[in-house]
Amino acid sequence: MTQMNSLRKQVLLVDDEERILTTSRLCLQGSGIDDVRTLSDSSKVLQYLAEEPVAVLVLDLHMPSPSGMELLPKIIHDHPHIPVIIVTADDEIETVVECVKTGAFDYLVKPVDSRRLVTCVGKALEMRNLSRELSDLTQRLLTDRLDHPEAFTAIVTGNKKMRAIFQYIEMVAVTRQPILITGETGAGKELIARAIHDLSGCSGEYVALNAAGLDDNMFSDTLFGHKKGAYTGADQSRDGLITRASGGTLFLDEIGDLNELSQVKLLRLLQEQEYYPVGSDFAKKSNARIVMATNRDLQGLIAAGKFRNDLYYRLCGHRIHLPSLRERLDDIPLLLDHFLGLVAERLNKKKPTPPPELAVLLSLYHFPGNVRELEALIFDAVVRHTSGILSMESFRAVIGDERLMAPPPTSADSVKDDDPLAAIFGHFPTVDEIEEYMIKEAMQLSGGNLGGASKLLGMGRQTLNKRLKG
């Protein structure tokens, strides 16, 4: 994994002037782009590209034969995936237009400004990574492959959307780019953050900080640490969590709760990998990989002026949205079985057998607290359980009340997205549709046994038989 990452960064500079090659290489390396190779003999470029995994090529147009102008069409033809940045003298605008038409990614004018060189190569590397990720993702989705299923063992699921998320994580976990995880409370965002860390290949620690309820002072002090004497009581300088996460992963939870000042500091950390310990005027560098999560609607917060637009766009590079539990009802039986076993073990009890209608009842509930809420419900039921089949009582107490409290929809079209019935049917269902659904479920749960299904449904065997035939 690490090797793949470094291959992605190889930058090749081609120029017949050794002095320019050295300056440009040092400038790129100084900005963190480590793997920079140089070639002063243009006749070796095609052979080099055929043998080495170059991610970005910076090509001088004016070189003795073959010139960059001559090489460009061949490179674009043979290696269309490599972004080529051409370097020209400033009186050659027509040539630039010609090169861009041929397929050059961007151009630099001599004498090359070092900041522009870094930005331009950085953009090309980002583009190259994105297109590689896209083709990796397509491949994974087509082959439905997981290279490291063991990283996801804590996440119980059989859902297709979740599997696609796992495939995406396998791809982006190695990139060191920040990742934003969104999804409702209790949907499993922290478990995803841990899986990302496990797959990242980072040797450092996984360190988590929940930003909810932290004012800027607490946030900065906890995350960035402070200098001795930064404030009354700061008798010693202290490192923040960011130092502990060095070479590892920093998981920032509830970032939708950050205030304006903390958002600016987070943006600097993401953009420049830089931060200031409280009371210090000297920036420190961080190499921690940053994974963030929120259950809040960031776009809504932006519209309300409570979240910075620039931070949001910086966060969106790699984004994972976890579906709520009601959007993956097929996971309920698996989670039910998982938590029954887990809780029984914790309580030192025999794993209870759930009644078959329990999964149906649970699938009708909208679970605002998602998997966490399901776990708590099961915990409560297992605590009360003595022997035999698990009682439905504690589930009915919560689910029944909740359903009674839910406001009735005003029209079929006004059903909210989080309505459990809408989640199953995609719209507010008619009584006939519900009946058909219940009958199908009961037949499935009873393994096609008419007697068992009629018992589950509380209807006579003959009536059920009639409905099935009708």
Ligand SMILES: Nc1ncnc2c1ncn2[C@@H]1O[C@H](COP(=O)(O)OP(=O)(O)OP(=O)(O)O)[C@@H](O)[C@H]1O
């Ligand atoms: N798919 C799953 N399999 C097993 N356990 C799960 C799953 N999803 C969530 N959980 C469990 O549910 C609980 C909540 O998960 P987690 O803390 O990851 O949610 P979250 O989305 O980060 O919530 P919040 O937004 O409130 O921080 C944890 O105990 C976690 O272990």
